[in-house]
Amino acid sequence: MEGGLKAFNSLKIDSMKNNKILIKKIYLQDERFRISYFFDNKKLERSIAESGVHNRIWLVKREGKLIVASGWRRIQACRELKIEEVPYRILYNLNDLLVFRAVLLENLSIREFDVLEKAWTLRNILKFGLQVQEILKDYCLLINVPRSHKYVHDFVNITDLNHNIKQLIYKKRIPFQIARLFLDYSEEEQELLGPILGSFGINKIKEVLELVAGISKRENKNPLVILKAKELESLWLERKLNSVQKADKFLDFLRRKYYSNFYRTTKKIEKILTELNWPKDVILKPYHFFEKDEYSLEFSFSSQKEFKEKINKLMNAAESQLVKKLFSIFTDE
């Protein structure tokens, strides 16, 4: 690495000023240095449309072809705007790893990488021949990735996720700790999950991924079996519900399956309340996950009369011997 860094320090950059190259002369099929596949180019396009490309594209020569080291987004924007030429510079005498390091430093000086860019960065570095241990020493701090073998592997594997899932990670700005949960799912499972998760925020995405994985491990079934459960078939076909409502119902299905004992207990409470003829507009709230034999009540009233009526109904319920059942739901089987 030291020798490499020396070469890097004497980085020779083509000194041609204001030279432009026709985009069609660049070999764009070679994406070895590319790390951004998902981005919003609108702002950049507007800027280029108004004042042109300010920063030169970095190119390197490989097998007689000029390939892009840095500037993918600028090229994309120019093509979108039908601009045929871009200013450029060529990097000489550097191997792929050193070119890539230069590209990273250039990019990192102006912005932070998102999860996917970090993932592709690590994948590229591995491809350029560095061992994980060297990556931990020389690159993790640079791109703000925890120095752990497991994390590096998980980041790299994120690049192999289904396209829609990667798009979701980009769009929802899903952090790494949640993005890595997708690695528990097969391509087919990811395909199914993509559209459902699109309706959710980050917390619910995390919950769904954890619940499906948890249920599948507990029941010793593939996540696919959970995702294709019979109970869900009619839900996906339901026309009256929009995608958000369907996704919510799906989450509810998972919660009931994962927290089966909790929901069974909730059902027991509902049964007791029915037996007690409990006033419908008075909400009985159990303690957090029934950890304590404590309940609280919630009700509203808009007149003394209404207040009295509700209290009377509650008094009637309180007189019943059945109330005791609320405090022995875990012992009465």
Added chain:
Amino acid sequence: MNKALFFPKTVFVTSSALKYETTKQIINNLSSIPVKVIKESADIIPHIEYSVDPIKESKKFLLLDVQAGGFVKPCPCTPYYIGCNYYIINIDLQCPLDCSYCILQDYLSVPAITVFVNRNKLWRELEVFIKKRGGKRFRIGSGELSDSLALDHITNHSRDLISFFRKKPGALFEFKTKTTNISNLMNEEPSENIIISWSLNTPTIVKQEEKGAPSVEERIDAAAALVKKGFKVGFHFDPIIYYPGWKEDYEGVSVMLMESIPLERIAWISLGSLRFPKNLKKIIKDRFPETKIIDAEMITGIDGKLRYFRSLRSELYLNIINAFRKHAEGKRIPFYFCMESSEIWKEGLKKEPRDKKDVELYLLSRGF
């Protein structure tokens, strides 16, 4: 230990620990192991930080250091659930065993198994602590942030701790271990205020989740040997884990225990189900991808830790308690719950401790 005794790959000694007698003794006990003098514990970090599993790697090293803070502390327990007013001595940190559920993976950040060598400070601190208690009895132990006996062949802690506590009748001292490293103890005269406790689980859990630890049979055999020698013993079923077949397995262990150890020599049997801070779940998943212990129905408890839903905990406890009672011929078994709610106490043991002091009183009555 039936598994090989722990011997480190390297012994690191901080320069400030060099002058202590304990350091010399430990180095002498490890004469064939390379010793490196370092300025501070952080100097070990480069030896572990780039390894595939830094926690596992850190367990290959022994660090002899000076305890700059306090040795004696109240057991951290957990908020909102009922504790037992236990005190801990942090003479060692970390453990050579590698149990998947171990809280120390998240709780400690030491770069090596650490032994604090400034024992005179420990004795002084203990004297002050005992004096402050003004004759009030208390329970104290050394197995909270380490295994009390896993390093005993290297450190001889047990010899010194017994010698100290033998003269302190107000203190009930507990060694807590999963090992069978009892050679030092076998050479000591028992004392009624010294309890040797084992953490027990089912053979399935030991095999799958307690890497490097002796089998349940070996642990119970070690306990039986010490009972024969005259020591009182304790057992901790913690963490009790919910998995297919748990009922039969825990009953099997209870039978094994009741057949091997006379009930009157058991100071206590604690019961605690699997629980851990949320952050540990990630660590367990990363370090032990095959484990299934994190897949049962867990909720976020009042203390913010993940634990089984109440009905599962009740089911686990009641079945284990009943399994023991079936074989106890009507004798009272000294159970207590670790970090549980008063509701669970009531359901499982028909007791309603108001707080940790109630639990402490109950356990002190069992110990003395």
